[in-house]
Amino acid sequence: MKQRKKIAIVGGNKQALGLLPLLEKDPTVQVKLIVEPNKDAMIYKLDELGFRLAQKYDIRICSEWKDLLSEDGLGIIIDASSDPQARAFLEKQEFKSVEIISALSARLLWEYKGKEEEKIPEGGSRYSKLLTSLNEIVEAVNLTTDRKQVTSLILKVAIESTGADNGSLMLLDPMENVLKVEVAMGIPAEVIPSIRCKLGEGVAGKVALEGKPLLLSGKADDSVFKILREREEIKSALCVPLTINGSTVGVLNLNNLKSIDGFTGEDLSFISKLAAFDAEILLKSQEYQVLKENAQTFVIWKELNQILNSQDPLDERLSRVCKTISEHFQKSVCSIYLFDKNTKELALKATSLRNFTASDHYRILLDEGIDGWAAKEQEVVILKEHPSLDSKAKKAFMSIPLVSEGQITGVMNIQVISPRGLAEDEESLLREIGWNLSDTVKSAQKEDSANLRATKIEAINEAGINILSIIDLNKLMELIPPSAAMIMDADGCILRLREKGGEMKIRSTYSMWEEEIRDKIMELDKEISSEAEQTKGPVHILDLREKKGYERFGRVVKSVIALPVMGNGIVQGVLSIYDKIPKGSFHATSFGDEDMEIFKKFVLYVEKALVNARGSDQSRIFLNYDKLTGLPNETAFHKEIENEINRSKRYKRGFILLTLCWSYQKPGIEQYDVEMRNNILIEVCDILKEKIREYDTLARTGPLKFSILFPESIEQIRDLSIRLIRAIRKKKKQPGSALSAVELNFKLGYALYPEDGADLDTILHQANRLRLGSRN
Numbered sequence: 001m002k003q004r005k006k007i008a009i010v011g012g013n014k015q016a017l018g019l020l021p022l023l024e025k026d027p028t029v030q031v032k033l034i035v036e037p038n039k040d041a042m043i044y045k046l047d048e049l050g051f052r053l054a055q056k057y058d059i060r061i062c063s064e065w066k067d068l069l070s071e072d073g074l075g076i077i078i079d080a081s082s083d084p085q086a087r088a089f090l091e092k093q094e095f096k097s098v099e100i101i102s103a104l105s106a107r108l109l110w111e112y113k114g115k116e117e118e119k120i121p122e123g124g125s126r127y128s129k130l131l132t133s134l135n136e137i138v139e140a141v142n143l144t145t146d147r148k149q150v151t152s153l154i155l156k157v158a159i160e161s162t163g164a165d166n167g168s169l170m171l172l173d174p175m176e177n178v179l180k181v182e183v184a185m186g187i188p189a190e191v192i193p194s195i196r197c198k199l200g201e202g203v204a205g206k207v208a209l210e211g212k213p214l215l216l217s218g219k220a221d222d223s224v225f226k227i228l229r230e231r232e233e234i235k236s237a238l239c240v241p242l243t244i245n246g247s248t249v250g251v252l253n254l255n256n257l258k259s260i261d262g263f264t265g266e267d268l269s270f271i272s273k274l275a276a277f278d279a280e281i282l283l284k285s286q287e288y289q290v291l292k293e294n295a296q297t298f299v300i301w302k303e304l305n306q307i308l309n310s311q312d313p314l315d316e317r318l319s320r321v322c323k324t325i326s327e328h329f330q331k332s333v334c335s336i337y338l339f340d341k342n343t344k345e346l347a348l349k350a351t352s353l354r355n356f357t358a359s360d361h362y363r364i365l366l367d368e369g370i371d372g373w374a375a376k377e378q379e380v381v382i383l384k385e386h387p388s389l390d391s392k393a394k395k396a397f398m399s400i401p402l403v404s405e406g407q408i409t410g411v412m413n414i415q416v417i418s419p420r421g422l423a424e425d426e427e428s429l430l431r432e433i434g435w436n437l438s439d440t441v442k443s444a445q446k447e448d449s450a451n452l453r454a455t456k457i458e459a460i461n462e463a464g465i466n467i468l469s470i471i472d473l474n475k476l477m478e479l480i481p482p483s484a485a486m487i488m489d490a491d492g493c494i495l496r497l498r499e500k501g502g503e504m505k506i507r508s509t510y511s512m513w514e515e516e517i518r519d520k521i522m523e524l525d526k527e528i529s530s531e532a533e534q535t536k537g538p539v540h541i542l543d544l545r546e547k548k549g550y551e552r553f554g555r556v557v558k559s560v561i562a563l564p565v566m567g568n569g570i571v572q573g574v575l576s577i578y579d580k581i582p583k584g585s586f587h588a589t590s591f592g593d594e595d596m597e598i599f600k601k602f603v604l605y606v607e608k609a610l611v612n613a614r615g616s617d618q619s620r621i622f623l624n625y626d627k628l629t630g631l632p633n634e635t636a637f638h639k640e641i642e643n644e645i646n647r648s649k650r651y652k653r654g655f656i657l658l659t660l661c662w663s664y665q666k667p668g669i670e671q672y673d674v675e676m677r678n679n680i681l682i683e684v685c686d687i688l689k690e691k692i693r694e695y696d697t698l699a700r701t702g703p704l705k706f707s708i709l710f711p712e713s714i715e716q717i718r719d720l721s722i723r724l725i726r727a728i729r730k731k732k733k734q735p736g737s738a739l740s741a742v743e744l745n746f747k748l749g750y751a752l753y754p755e756d757g758a759d760l761d762t763i764l765h766q767a768n769r770l771r772l773g774s775r776n
Contacts, residue, residue: 005075008033012042015103016080022110065089078106152183162267164254171250204251211248213240215268218260236262240272242279300328314444318350326352331417338410342592371411374399394421400434404442459487464605473613481510491579500630524553529574532562542590559590563603626700629685637699656710657767659749679738
């Protein structure tokens with residue numbers, strides 16, 4: 001007597017336990033083991049089904065997966081478990097020779113087997129009863145979720161019923177217009193992915209193209225079938241089309257490797273009817289897939305609508321949109337760029353990539369890369385893997401311009417890696433998301449812009465009232481740059497005012513610039529203010545890298561606005577702001593037209609405030625400035641030192657205070673010749689002005705004494721002193737110089753902040769210690 005094949009069932013659910021009566025009727029198999037971690041629940045389910053496990057069946061019930069290893073000679077394992085650990089356990093090497101099938105496949109196989117063994121009515125076809133039985137089975141199972149298992153069963157029935165040696169079910173890929181294997185039997189697994197058949201080529205391709213079934217006995221005619229690869233081992237074949245609503249969607253192939261008379265006309269008729277079963281399964285599966293996709297689309301739209309219609313900040317909404325899309329399209333990355341109309345750039349605002357923050361600086365220009373091109377042309381771009389690459393993980397990239405009222409507002413892109421890549425229905429879904437997102441972005445940007453404008457105008461009015469109330473010119477000048485920078489989100493601000501001699505001099509600054517950057521910006525500001533002064537109009541540069549004549553500053557500063565400060569129709573000064581850094585960002589962007597309009601309002605307040613302060617401060621000018629040289633006097637200079645001490649404390653930086661005392665003598669001339677002294681004073685003053693930086697402060701603090709304040713100087717004091725003395729010596733050698741006819745004696749003192757003191761008196765005391773000397 002032939003030994004019965006041993007079966008184990010993994011999972012004690014109703015689907016699995018419902019197989020027991022079918023398996024018990026088959027004398028060729030025997031259930032030896034049921035593995036279910038929750039044995040009590042399984043027994044309860046048996047009661048519900050009205051079953052009892054009689055002792056005569058000798059079925060063991062176990063609760064651990066490892067008990068499968070204790071059963072020798074297992075032939076089949078029916079996997080009815082949904083536990084991933086069970087699936088992983090069944091992949092062990094010990095089960096390589098065991099046939100593992102699902103509960104549905106087991107049901108189909110044993111129901112088919114039971115029906116097949118029923119007697120055929122007298123005069124009936126050997127296939128008629130089988131077709132009826134298959135119809136009952138197919139109607140009873142869930143075709144929508146288990147398509148591949150059912151089609152595999154039908155292929156198995158076709159092969160076993162006709163005596164074929166192998167066979168396959170091929171489906172038409174509408175994107176590539178080629179037939180690909182869906183299920184196969186008797187064909188090596190490693191060969192299946194490479195089997196591809198164009199319409200009209202080979203036997204399968206001809207049948208798919210013409211939609212007619214074919215019985216082939218003997219070798220296929222190359223001239224008829226356009227054979228690409230000889231299959232000498234095939235003696236006869238059946239090939240029938242799978243048709244849905246008049247269109248061929250695939251073919252069913254059977255091959256006989258033994259005889260040219262392996263198949264008959266009855267076999268062809270039977271297989272054609274089996275193919276109709278397969279077509280019905282595919283149709284129902286497609287209908288289910290459409291319903292499933294519609295349901296998924298409804299879910300994602302519902303979630304996206306909630307996100308887009310919320311009152312959260314736009315960046316937060318965009319981030320949630322990216323994550324929602326990424327979760328819907330598994331193994332995908334979604335990113336959203338918004339268009340900056342000032343810089344003409346696309347800035348990355350949200351992405352499903354991990355570890356991204358809004359402060360990260362990712363920008364691309366229009367027409368730069370795929371996203372830039374899509375934005376500029378306002379066209380969707382879709383890139384897909386080449387059809388010749390039969391990859392299980394298909395790649396696709398889609399870039400969707402966000403366009404509202406005919407204007408580009410941004411770009412959304414998605415990168416997808418999945419078994420089917422990006423289907424047409426998914427492309428349509430993403431396009432619709434892009435359309436809705438465009439309007440949301442446009443509306444949010446308008447609202448944000450209006451709110452920001454209102455906030456800035458309110459801040460300007462408040463700051464304007466504040467500066468109009470200040471009558472101390474020095475305090476006013478100190479207040480203007482930080483007020484402008486904070487209102488305009490600027491990285492720095494410089495105020496220049498016209499001196500008595502007509503020169504535009506820096507009177508106040510506000511920034512966090514390092515020394516090297518500061519020097520470069522001061523050089524730039526000199527050119528910018530000169531342009532504003534000459535044109536009596538605004539200077540607005542979006543990107544210095546692209547502005548002719550200013551390209552060399554492009555690595556230091558991105559954008560600038562400079563406005564002339566007018567008084568009585570004359571340019572009295574220039575106020576400049578550099579690099580817009582929006583709140584929450586660490587990267588510079590460009591000032592736009594709206595920034596210009598807002599800044600103009602602030603400068604109007606500045607002009608009025610300066611008129612008020614100068615009117616009330618006129619008497620102080622005489623008290624604080626030297627009439628001969630126009631330099632700050634000792635009183636004004638001490639105030640400047642106090643201000644610099646406060647700034648240095650705040651920003652934790654240092655400065656140098658240098659004192660230069662001198663005397664002169666010439667044989668035969670009175671020491672106190674006023675005219676000669678004044679000429680020498682003016683000449684030394686001019687030399688020192690030329691050799692110091694624009695934001696250094698030179699003052700006349702005594703009859704023959706100059707003092708210089710060097711903020712944030714990196715120059716060594718000895719080098720600094722030598723450089724100034726050499727400049728005076730050089731001038732002395734020039735013919736016509738007031739210095740050429742006299743002998744000069746210099747003594748220099750200095751103080752370093754904070755090393756030599758942290759208050760005004762201590763620093764002045766140190767600086768007045770004349771430690772260095774020179775004779776010229």
